[in-house]
Amino acid sequence: MQQTVTGPRVVKPLHTLSNLLLLASTCIGAAQAQVVLAPSTPQVGSSNPVSAEPSVTRPNVKPCTVSLLTNAPFDNFNATTFNYAPPAACPGPWAKVVLTADFTVSAGNQFDRSAWFYLGDVNIFFGTTAEPRNNLSPSWHIERDVTDLTAVLKTAQPGSATIGNIVNSTDTSTIFANAALEFFPASPLALAPATPDIVVGLSSGSNPAALNTTADQVSQTVNLPRNVEKVYLDVFAQSQIDDEFWYLCVPNDQTGPLESCGNTAFRETEISIDGKPAGVAPVYPFIFTGGIDPFLWEPLPGVQTLDFKPYRVDLTPFAGVLGDGNQHTVAVSVFNADNFFNATANLLVFTDHGSREVSGGLISNTLSAAPTPHVNENLTTSSTGVVTGTVSVGSNRTFSISGFVNTSHGRVETTVEQKVDFLNTQTFNVNQNIGADVQNVVQTSTVDSQTTTRQGFLLETVNKHVSYPLTVDFSFTPNSGGSFTQTTTVNQQNQQTDSKALNGFPLFESNTQEQVISKDALSINAADQITAAVGNSSASFQSNDSLGNCFSRSLTAESQVLTSVTDGKGCKQQKRF
Numbered sequence: 001m002q003q004t005v006t007g008p009r010v011v012k013p014l015h016t017l018s019n020l021l022l023l024a025s026t027c028i029g030a031a032q033a034q035v036v037l038a039p040s041t042p043q044v045g046s047s048n049p050v051s052a053e054p055s056v057t058r059p060n061v062k063p064c065t066v067s068l069l070t071n072a073p074f075d076n077f078n079a080t081t082f083n084y085a086p087p088a089a090c091p092g093p094w095a096k097v098v099l100t101a102d103f104t105v106s107a108g109n110q111f112d113r114s115a116w117f118y119l120g121d122v123n124i125f126f127g128t129t130a131e132p133r134n135n136l137s138p139s140w141h142i143e144r145d146v147t148d149l150t151a152v153l154k155t156a157q158p159g160s161a162t163i164g165n166i167v168n169s170t171d172t173s174t175i176f177a178n179a180a181l182e183f184f185p186a187s188p189l190a191l192a193p194a195t196p197d198i199v200v201g202l203s204s205g206s207n208p209a210a211l212n213t214t215a216d217q218v219s220q221t222v223n224l225p226r227n228v229e230k231v232y233l234d235v236f237a238q239s240q241i242d243d244e245f246w247y248l249c250v251p252n253d254q255t256g257p258l259e260s261c262g263n264t265a266f267r268e269t270e271i272s273i274d275g276k277p278a279g280v281a282p283v284y285p286f287i288f289t290g291g292i293d294p295f296l297w298e299p300l301p302g303v304q305t306l307d308f309k310p311y312r313v314d315l316t317p318f319a320g321v322l323g324d325g326n327q328h329t330v331a332v333s334v335f336n337a338d339n340f341f342n343a344t345a346n347l348l349v350f351t352d353h354g355s356r357e358v359s360g361g362l363i364s365n366t367l368s369a370a371p372t373p374h375v376n377e378n379l380t381t382s383s384t385g386v387v388t389g390t391v392s393v394g395s396n397r398t399f400s401i402s403g404f405v406n407t408s409h410g411r412v413e414t415t416v417e418q419k420v421d422f423l424n425t426q427t428f429n430v431n432q433n434i435g436a437d438v439q440n441v442v443q444t445s446t447v448d449s450q451t452t453t454r455q456g457f458l459l460e461t462v463n464k465h466v467s468y469p470l471t472v473d474f475s476f477t478p479n480s481g482g483s484f485t486q487t488t489t490v491n492q493q494n495q496q497t498d499s500k501a502l503n504g505f506p507l508f509e510s511n512t513q514e515q516v517i518s519k520d521a522l523s524i525n526a527a528d529q530i531t532a533a534v535g536n537s538s539a540s541f542q543s544n545d546s547l548g549n550c551f552s553r554s555l556t557a558e559s560q561v562l563t564s565v566t567d568g569k570g571c572k573q574q575k576r577f
Helices: 014-021 147-153 316-322
Strands: 064-074 080-084 094-105 114-119 122-128 139-145 157-163 175-185 198-202 209-211 218-222 228-239 268-273 276-282 311-314 328-335 341-351 359-365 374-381 387-407 410-431 436-455 458-467 470-478 484-502 505-524 530-545 550-558 561-567
Touching: 064 080, 064 157, 094 114, 094 122, 094 147, 114 147, 114 175, 122 139, 122 147, 122 198, 122 228, 122 341, 147 198, 157 175, 198 218, 198 328, 209 328, 218 341, 228 268, 228 276, 228 316, 228 328, 228 387, 268 316, 276 311, 276 359, 276 387, 276 410, 276 436, 316 359, 316 387, 316 410, 328 341
Parallel strands: none
Antiparallel strands: 064 175, 080 157, 094 139, 094 175, 114 122, 114 157, 198 341, 209 341, 218 328, 228 311, 228 341, 268 276, 268 328, 359 387, 374 387, 387 410, 410 436, 436 458, 436 470, 458 484, 470 484, 484 505, 505 530, 530 550, 550 561
């Protein structure tokens, strides 16, 4: 990924900084050739990457485990293939299926890398890796509930894992990975949930597709059965290269004066069916472990950095269209993509088990083909070439999509209403003459949606609020004698509230909030050597629901080691979920 020493405007590649920090690291990682399992709970004093997120809850039954990878080394850009077969001892149905993966990067010098696992063309994991040091070989664990992919997991098929990596005299660290699937058999106390009957991947083979411009798409032509009842699309959009720091980009006419990337600081994922707009997904502002300043993210990475979460788009209003017996093309694009986004998606299809054929169609669709962001430039350039002022870009969309299907249990009408709001405001003080650069960003990105399902006299409403607040304060200041000081503060959040009601009576409510706050000050001498890094960070995850479940964890770190772990604060009971 594109990274920098002196901020996101690519003054110097980050691997230069890594080399300064990791002197004499050449080939250090070659001796280690396996995964070292990280402790199951965060350890005070450790520099291993650790998140405040909870583990996936499991039913109280013994699982069958299918290994996908064991100590697989990644030192090139080739995929590691494996053959998957469902567990003979647990033939299903399954109450839950959990993907687990463990990673270790050998000590040395290495970039953060993108990682993805596939079964066929269906993505089962997407994330990035941590960066090592000459005296640190980081290990971490991720897990994901993949029960919704049951339709794929029932069939033996080839799989692949890709962690594109280069190992040479400069970038010396190899990445190792284990991966497995845990199958929990259904029982009277752990019932099998309803899962999609069909899962179709939107990908470039067994890889995400590179979307370099707004016009680029990742798509899949499908010919679904005639009894489609509900449809969803789980979308991943990962920023890369010139788009890695898209939230710090500016209008194209200001890329030179502000030393920044272009196409403004607005990106949005668009979903289409047969070339017509079908849905919207906000782009999460991922910051990878090498982003802006690697010391910011050790040991607490940014929100979702190591394990991306897909954004689920409800395409159920199009169920009647997609199940009409004809071929249809489902596509994903990124508005304002500017080299580039990795994008992939899984189409999740539920069918009517009581009927071979379901009729239906689209009732209305007010979603426009593209957003119309508004840009405001309020900049002043002094006689000495110093640029100060603000640049903002915003987008507001409100739309409604309705459709119906005539099922074996009656006519079902589904309406998806959404309000999508985005605003990014940046404040600049850039003096190219002396290399001084101050850039502060405040960004809000929210989606408020209501899905209404009407069947006879029953009216179910599902409300969801998603918010991605982000603030970045960055300063690169020259000192006397040719030295520099870089200070960065990042506040990154992910907030979600869900509720469900039937005929106005509340059925369920949940609230989740995750936050990472990180600060660091780098001292860089005239020879571009890091002489000091002074910082601290915190991470928190809080979730609760109307059933009484609650999880809370807070972490703090200083000088690249974990300093405290606090569990249960704000929860009336210590019950995980």
